[in-house]
Amino acid sequence: MKKMKLVMVGNGMAGVRALEELLKIAPDLYEISVFGAEPHPNYNRILLSPVLAGEQTLDEIVLNPLSWYEEHGIRLHLGKKVVDIDRARRVAIAEDGTQESYDRLLIATGSNPFIPPIPGRDLTGVIAFRDIADTNTMIATAATHRHAVVIGGGLLGLEAANGLMSRGMDVTLVHIAPWLMDRQLDDVAGDMLRKSLEERGMKFLIGAHTQELVGDASGRVCEVVFKDGTRTPADLVVMAAGIRPNTALAEKIGLHCVRGIVVNDTMQTVTDARIYSVGECAAHRGIAYGLVAPLFEQGKVCATHLAQFGIGRYQGSTTSTKLKVTGIDLFSAGNFMGGAGFEEIVMSDPYGGVYKKLVLQDDKLVGVCLYGDTTDGAFYFKLLRDGRPIGDSRDKLMFGESHVGDVGHQGQSKAAAMADSDEVCGCNGVNKGAICKAIKDKGLFTLEDVRKVTKASASCGSCTGLVEQLLMFTAGGDYSASPKKKAMCACTDASHQEVRDAIRADHVLTIDSLYRRLGWRTPNGCSSCRPAVNYYLISTWPKEAVDDPQSHFINERSHANIQKDGTYSVVPRMWGGTTSSSELRRIADTVDKFKIPTVKVTGGQRIDLLGVKKEDLPAVWQSLGMPSGHAYGKTLRTVKTCVGSEWCRFGTQDSTRLGIDLERALWRMYAPHKVKLAVSGCPRNCAESGIKDVGIIGVDSGWEIYVGGNGGIKTEVAHFFVKVKTAEEVMEYAGAFLQLYREEGWYLERTVHYIGRVGLDYVKKKVLEDEAGRKALWERLQFSLDGAPDPWLESSRAAVDTRQFAPVIPIAVATHA
Amino acid sequence: MSQWTPICRVEDIPVLGSRRVARPQGVDVAVFRNDQDQVFALLDRCPHKGGPLSQGIVFGTSVACPLHNWTIGLEDGCAKSPDEGCTPRFSVRVSDGVVHLDSAELASLGLGLERPVAGPGRRVVVVAD
Numbered sequence: 001m002k003k004m005k006l007v008m009v010g011n012g013m014a015g016v017r018a019l020e021e022l023l024k025i026a027p028d029l030y031e032i033s034v035f036g037a038e039p040h041p042n043y044n045r046i047l048l049s050p051v052l053a054g055e056q057t058l059d060e061i062v063l064n065p066l067s068w069y070e071e072h073g074i075r076l077h078l079g080k081k082v083v084d085i086d087r088a089r090r091v092a093i094a095e096d097g098t099q100e101s102y103d104r105l106l107i108a109t110g111s112n113p114f115i116p117p118i119p120g121r122d123l124t125g126v127i128a129f130r131d132i133a134d135t136n137t138m139i140a141t142a143a144t145h146r147h148a149v150v151i152g153g154g155l156l157g158l159e160a161a162n163g164l165m166s167r168g169m170d171v172t173l174v175h176i177a178p179w180l181m182d183r184q185l186d187d188v189a190g191d192m193l194r195k196s197l198e199e200r201g202m203k204f205l206i207g208a209h210t211q212e213l214v215g216d217a218s219g220r221v222c223e224v225v226f227k228d229g230t231r232t233p234a235d236l237v238v239m240a241a242g243i244r245p246n247t248a249l250a251e252k253i254g255l256h257c258v259r260g261i262v263v264n265d266t267m268q269t270v271t272d273a274r275i276y277s278v279g280e281c282a283a284h285r286g287i288a289y290g291l292v293a294p295l296f297e298q299g300k301v302c303a304t305h306l307a308q309f310g311i312g313r314y315q316g317s318t319t320s321t322k323l324k325v326t327g328i329d330l331f332s333a334g335n336f337m338g339g340a341g342f343e344e345i346v347m348s349d350p351y352g353g354v355y356k357k358l359v360l361q362d363d364k365l366v367g368v369c370l371y372g373d374t375t376d377g378a379f380y381f382k383l384l385r386d387g388r389p390i391g392d393s394r395d396k397l398m399f400g401e402s403h404v405g406d407v408g409h410q411g412q413s414k415a416a417a418m419a420d421s422d423e424v425c426g427c428n429g430v431n432k433g434a435i436c437k438a439i440k441d442k443g444l445f446t447l448e449d450v451r452k453v454t455k456a457s458a459s460c461g462s463c464t465g466l467v468e469q470l471l472m473f474t475a476g477g478d479y480s481a482s483p484k485k486k487a488m489c490a491c492t493d494a495s496h497q498e499v500r501d502a503i504r505a506d507h508v509l510t511i512d513s514l515y516r517r518l519g520w521r522t523p524n525g526c527s528s529c530r531p532a533v534n535y536y537l538i539s540t541w542p543k544e545a546v547d548d549p550q551s552h553f554i555n556e557r558s559h560a561n562i563q564k565d566g567t568y569s570v571v572p573r574m575w576g577g578t579t580s581s582s583e584l585r586r587i588a589d590t591v592d593k594f595k596i597p598t599v600k601v602t603g604g605q606r607i608d609l610l611g612v613k614k615e616d617l618p619a620v621w622q623s624l625g626m627p628s629g630h631a632y633g634k635t636l637r638t639v640k641t642c643v644g645s646e647w648c649r650f651g652t653q654d655s656t657r658l659g660i661d662l663e664r665a666l667w668r669m670y671a672p673h674k675v676k677l678a679v680s681g682c683p684r685n686c687a688e689s690g691i692k693d694v695g696i697i698g699v700d701s702g703w704e705i706y707v708g709g710n711g712g713i714k715t716e717v718a719h720f721f722v723k724v725k726t727a728e729e730v731m732e733y734a735g736a737f738l739q740l741y742r743e744e745g746w747y748l749e750r751t752v753h754y755i756g757r758v759g760l761d762y763v764k765k766k767v768l769e770d771e772a773g774r775k776a777l778w779e780r781l782q783f784s785l786d787g788a789p790d791p792w793l794e795s796s797r798a799a800v801d802t803r804q805f806a807p808v809i810p811i812a813v814a815t816h817a
Numbered sequence: 818m819s820q821w822t823p824i825c826r827v828e829d830i831p832v833l834g835s836r837r838v839a840r841p842q843g844v845d846v847a848v849f850r851n852d853q854d855q856v857f858a859l860l861d862r863c864p865h866k867g868g869p870l871s872q873g874i875v876f877g878t879s880v881a882c883p884l885h886n887w888t889i890g891l892e893d894g895c896a897k898s899p900d901e902g903c904t905p906r907f908s909v910r911v912s913d914g915v916v917h918l919d920s921a922e923l924a925s926l927g928l929g930l931e932r933p934v935a936g937p938g939r940r941v942v943v944v945a946d
Contacts, residue, residue, distance in 0.1 A: 453899050524833060524852050527874040527881030527888070550833040554872040554883040562883050565935035566869040597936045611936050801831055807839040808848070811823040811915065 003031045006306065007092045007102035009082045009249065011036025013045060014279030014295035015108025016064055021303030023072055029307060033075035033100045035082045035092065040132055041066050044443070044475070046292060048135045049156075049325075052163030058132060063443045075100070085253045087272060104274055104306055107250060107261060111243040111280040111290070116151070120213025125221040126237045129160045138236065142167035145235035149173075149224050151210055153180040157240030158197070162325045164236070165202055172203040172232055174210055174224070184332045188348065189355050189371040196328060196353065205232070213237055245281045245288045260288035265313035267302035278302050284314060291319050292445060311519065312493055318385045320377070331377035334384050335359055335367035342366070347398050358397060363389045365397070376400030378468050391761040392719075415469035424466050427459035435467060439474040447471065460713040489529045491522040496532065496746035503536050509545045511537065527553075532747035535634070535670065539742050542784035549801055555632035558804060559791045560617055568617060569610040572626035573667065576641045576659035576679075577605030583626060590623040602631070604638035604676065615805055621792035628792040630667065634748075636675045639663040640688065644681030644698065653698025655681035658727045662696075665731060666738070668788040669781070672745035672754070675738065690718050693751040694734045699723075703730045707737055707763070708755040716752045719760055722768050736767045736777035743780075821910050821917035827854060828914070835871040835880070837861055838918070843928040846907055847871035848916060849880060849891050856916050857891035858909045860927040864889070864902030867933040905930075 006022075008015050011034050019032065036042075040062070047061040069076045080094040091101045113128030115121055125141065127134050142148075142164055150161040153175030165171045179190030194204055209227040213234070216222040224234045245260035255271045256262045260283025262270050267282065269275045278298040280290050289295055294317035301314040320333035338344045338359040347356040352372070358380070359367030364387050368380040379400055383390075390397060418424070420433030438444060438454045450467055451458040457467045487493050494502070499518065508514045511533050515525065525533065534551035555561050560568035572587070587607060591599055598610040606629055612620055621628075631637060641659030645651035659679040669675065678687040679696040689695025691711035695718045697704045702725040709718025721737070724730055740763065745754040755763055767774050791798040830836050830850040837845040838858075847861035847870050857878070861871045868884030878891045888897040894906035905927040910917040 522877055524876050526876045526879075527886060530874065530876065550831060550875070553874065558872070562869075562872060563935055564866070564868075564884065565933050566867075566872070567935065801834070803829070803831070803836065804834075807837040807845060808825045808829065810838060810918075811825060 004029060004103040005101060006030035006032045006104045006106065007100045008032070008034045008106040008108060009085075009092060010108035010110055010279070010281070011038070011042055011076070011078070012108060012110045012279060013042060013063065013292065014110070014299055015106060016042040017296050018106060018108070018278050018299035018302045018306075019072075019074070020064075021300045022306050025303065025309065026307035027072075030104070031075075032073070033077065034069070035077045035080050035094055035098075035100075037079070037081040038131055038133070039079040041069065041076070041078070043132065045131070046475075048129070048132070049159035049163060052129075052135050052138055052160065053166045054163075058135075060440060082249060085249065087253055087275075090274070102274070104276065106302070106306070107255075107269075107275060107277040107281060108279045109246040109249060109281045111288075112246045113239060114242040114244050115239050116210070116241050118210055118212060120215060120221065121239070123213055123215040123221040123237075124219050125235060126213060126239065128239050129156055130243075134238075138164060138238065139167065141236045142169050146170055147172075147233040148236040148238065149232060149234040150238045150240055151224075152240035152242065153177070153204075153206070154183060154240065154242065155181065156243075157238070158193075159325060160238045160240055161202055162197070164238070165200065169236070170203075171201075172205060172234075173197075174205045174208050174226075176207065176209060178207055180204075180206075181330075184336070185330065185371070186337055186357060186369050189330060189332075189357070189369050192350065192353065192355055192371050193328065193330060197325075243280070243290065245283065247281060250277070250281070257283070259283050259286070265301075265315060266305045267298055267314060268305065276302050276306065285316055287316065289317065289319065291317075293317065294319060296445060309521075311521075318381075320381050329370070329372055329374040331368070331370040331374040331380075333368050333377075333381050334365075335361075336369035338367060345394075345398055356398060360390065360394075363391065365390060375465075378465055386757075388757065389759050389761060391759050415466045416473060418466075424470070425454075425456040425459070425463045428455040430454050430456040432470065435470050436474045439471060443475075445471070445475050488532065489526055491520050491525050491529050492518060494518045499533060500536050500540070500744070500746075503533075503540050507541070509537060509541055511548060511551060525551075535672065535747050539670065539672075539784075542780075547799065549799060556634070557801070558614065558617060559628055559632060559795075559800060560612065560614075561632045563610065565611075567611045567613055569608050569631075570612050570617070570620055570624070571602065571606055571608050571629035571631035572624050573629040573663075574606040574626075575663050576639055576656050578641075578656065578660065579607075586624055586626070590620055593623060594620055596620075602638075604631075605640050606631075606638060615807070618795065618802065618805055621795075625793075627667070627790050634671055634673050636663070636666045636669040636671070636677070638676060639666075640676070640678040640692070642680050642682075642686035644679075648681060650684060651681035651698070652700045653681045653703065654727075655679040655687065655696075655698055658696065658698075658703075658730060659687075661727065662731065662734065665735065665782075666785070668790070669738070669742070669785055671738070671742050672747050673750045675741075675751070677734070691715060692718060694718075694737065696730055696734070701725070703727070705730060705733055705737075708752040708760070710750055710752045712750075719755070721760075721764070732774065732778045733767060735781050736774040737763065739777040739781035739784075740766055742784075743777075820920045822920045822923060824848065824916045824918050826914050827856060827911060827916055830856065830916070833875045835873075835875060837869075837871045840923055842924075843926075844930055844932060845869075845871070846918065846923065848909070848918075849875055851875060851878060851891070856909050856911055858907035858918055859889070859891065859894045860905040860907070860930065862904055862927070862930055862932065863887055864894075864896055864904045865900065867931075869932075870904070 042064040044061040044063050050056040080098055082092050083095050084093045091099050093099050113130045127137050148164045148169040148171045150157045150173045153173055161171045161173045179187045180193050211227045212225045213221050214223040221237050223231050225231050247257040250261045251257050255269050261277040261281055263277050263282045263284055267276050267278050269277055279295050298314050301312045304312040343360040345358040354372035357369040365384045418432045421431055423431050435454050435456050444450050457464045488496055530551040534548050537545035538547050549557050560570050594616050596609045600608045602608050639659040639662045641656045644655030675693045677694045678689040678692040680687040680689045681698045689697050691709040695706040695709055704723045705721045706718035707721045710716040741751055741754050789797040791800050835847050835849040839845050845861040847859050849857045861869050863870055863882040865887045868882045870880050872883040873880040879888050881888055887900050895903040907922050908919045
């Protein structure tokens with residue numbers, strides 16, 4: 001079949017990313033040609049500032065070398081500006097007469113710097129800051145001339161001014177508004193920024209109106225004249241007064257343009273269905289984005305449509321700002337100005353150089369402006385984007401996401417302060433240098449990319465914040481403006497919530513029918529979506545949906561924990577951490593009989609037998625004669641207890657009894673993730689109830705229930721939930737909370753993260769305030785668990801595929817024997 | 818010329834699952850079955866850290882290693898990008914619903930490869946003579 005022809009006009013980051021995405025999913029669909037006005041292959045435009053400042057070289061910022069175009073058979077026309085498109089004949093025509101015909105056209109012409117119409121703008125030495133040529137001019141001028149004037153105190157202007165200053169020029173920055181970066185910062189932060197740059201030697205003319213640029217005899221600029229008559233010397237003038245979508249070509253060929261080429265959610269131009277547009281030139285729902293994350297998002301969507309998959313819609317992005325001036329930390333997002341109708345929480349320490357402003361409206365974070373300490377930028381940004389209620393956390397909000405208890409990276413929270421040899425990811429042993437190198441060498445832009453390539457933050461995830469910071473510093477990417485709605489995995493565009501909703505709304509009972517209904521891209525999912533979907537089915541429709549063993553991780557299929565050498569560990573259940581001489585005798589006999597190499601006491605008050613061969617598992621279970629401890633599943637693990645009032649001289653309540661009762665009521669409970677409980681008999685809290693999914697503490701007058709604690713990757717102290725009088729109430733409240741989590745949690749989301757997502761107030765409303773709802777939740781949980789089999793002692797009723805335990809005896813061997 | 822050794826019936830392998838075939842020597846061979854009833858055979862050993870691939874989740878024509886979730890192609894035994902490495906693959910023939918493996922391959926492929934070792938007292942102590 002003859003290939004279709006795709007022509008791309010513009011050879012920048014957004015367009016080439018769209019091509020990369022297209023080549024990934026449909027490598028052979030098109031014959032591709034690309035026109036680029038600049039004489040360079042695709043480079044990282046965001047990093048021109050570090051190049052100017054001498055922190056990186058031009059070679060380092062090339063994203064797709066010429067060999068990349070060759071490898072993919074792309075015909076590249078460099079230095080050829082497309083001046084016309086014949087839409088009727090479907091031909092793109094360049095300045096030099098080169099023509100390419102197309103079936104699909106992608107316009108990614110980016111933006112042009114806005115040059116204010118002032119006299120003298122055509123003089124030598126008057127430039128913008130947009131491309132490699134501008135950057136080279138600045139570098140060359142800095143070596144030979146002294147005075148630079150930058151017009152425009154926004155992001156780009158400041159980065160240009162900073163770069164020129166670091167190259168030894170005397171720099172004056174002219175800004176027409178009352179404070180710097182007025183589109184991104186409030187007045188206080190803007191002034192702090194100015195002071196800090198003044199300390200470095202930058203000069204400012206704030207509120208100054210430029211009237212004219214004056215040239216010398218050779219036609220080179222030599223002076224800037226202002227409306228009030230003052231003048232300042234200038235050998236170089238950098239115009240950084242903003243950018244405008246480059247729509248000249250699009251307008252010429254009759255495409256509808258309003259502050260950009262108007263596109264729909266599939267990135268198709270509204271005028272001509274054969275023409276797509278992505279990047280800074282495209283106006284989506286009235287916005288032309290200028291940050292890399294949204295543009296890549298657009299590229300991805302565009303690619304799926306070019307590939308004729310017809311899936312994916314771009315629905316807009318929330319964006320944030322970060323200045324790439326080494327040593328200056330600022331971050332802003334949303335409505336950071338506040339004002340009438342908004343509430344503001346402000347922390348200001350002008351001497352320490354730290355300023356934080358949070359803007360709230362209707363109990364939600366709607367804006368943030370940080371100066372001097374941006375460690376929590378990503379946290380606030382997520383909060384803002386998710387738009388969830390602040391509620392109880394309001395008084396702690398200013399202090400950001402608690403980093404106390406974060407482990408695995410030496411307690412570091414500022415990536416910039418780390419040495420290259422410092423370990424960032426303690427799980428996979430990845431240091432800062434390796435991550436930065438991968439980001440640079442492989443042109444990574446997103447957290448997902450970094451995880452895939454380096455494995456950093458791909459295991460426990462506690463170093464995610466650090467990796468995001470490294471991405472920002474190294475690739476210049478903004479805080480990942482990934483869409484609020486995150487696809488479950490690469491098999492689908494549907495989010496966890498959409499899958500849960502579809503299963504409930506349409507009474508979906510099988511994985512296959514769910515995949516068909518939501519248009520899964522893969523025939524039977526992958527190792528990440530299938531277990532999730534299977535759990536959603538059985539938790540939403542207990543006793544109707546049938547559990548699929550092949551959609552469980554091996555531990556839940558073999559009902560034991562796989563170890564590094566392929567053997568398994570076996571943890572029998574000990575109710576509330578109590579056992580007896582006969583159980584211990586059976587354990588001892590089993591260890592001897594099956595030559596089990598290691599016996600260990602676990603943190604959950606039971607005994608772990610390690611190194612059991614898979615073949616021996618059923619016999620070991622029989623020999624133990626104890627119920628499964630479910631130490632291997634996304635299930636209720638243990639209920640840890642202290643000895644309580646039965647023995648303890650301080651005990652106020654019978655914590656052991658309640659622990660046993662809870663464990664007997666809740667065992668065999670599958671959940672989005674593992675669930676751990678604890679019951680302590682007094683506030684000395686020997687059972688460590690403060691770091692459990694549900695922690696209970698006995699006091700003289702009753703029981704306190706805490707929820708959402710976690711002792712793992714990031715130690716999370718549980719939130720006080722409610723105080724009740726009786727043990728029966730504890731069962732009902734704890735059970736209702738867990739059922740809510742079971743019905744609404746996303747797969748692999750621990751209770752702490754579930755509560756973080758929906759808010760503790762919501763959970764309280766459902767469980768504490770709504771008595772009928774609480775009782776119904778508790779009943780649904782009991783219904784789900786009623787009659788659930790023990791997979792060890794009733795393996796056929798539990799549908800355990802016992803074929804797995806024995807190796808295949810080859811027919812050949814069997815018949816010869 | 819290949820000599821095909823009958824191993825088991827296709828339905829002895831769970832759909833989207835696998836079985837282990839022990840050999841007189843060397844690590845087991847894992848036989849996989851996908852939802853199209855295609856059967857594949859690989860050395861039961863992930864190229865990453867030696868995990869038993871037979872215990873992984875099977876999807877499409879891939880299996881996810883149970884130890885660190887590397888995705889290994891069932892057709893070629895190779896890890897999917899960006900991971901790198903391959904495990905030996907074994908030829909499979911299915912006739913009349915019976916899965917056959919090549920006896921020469923069974924006797925020769927991947928014999929030098931071992932399972933990782935775990936457990937107490939496994940630290941290597943160098944003893945000087």
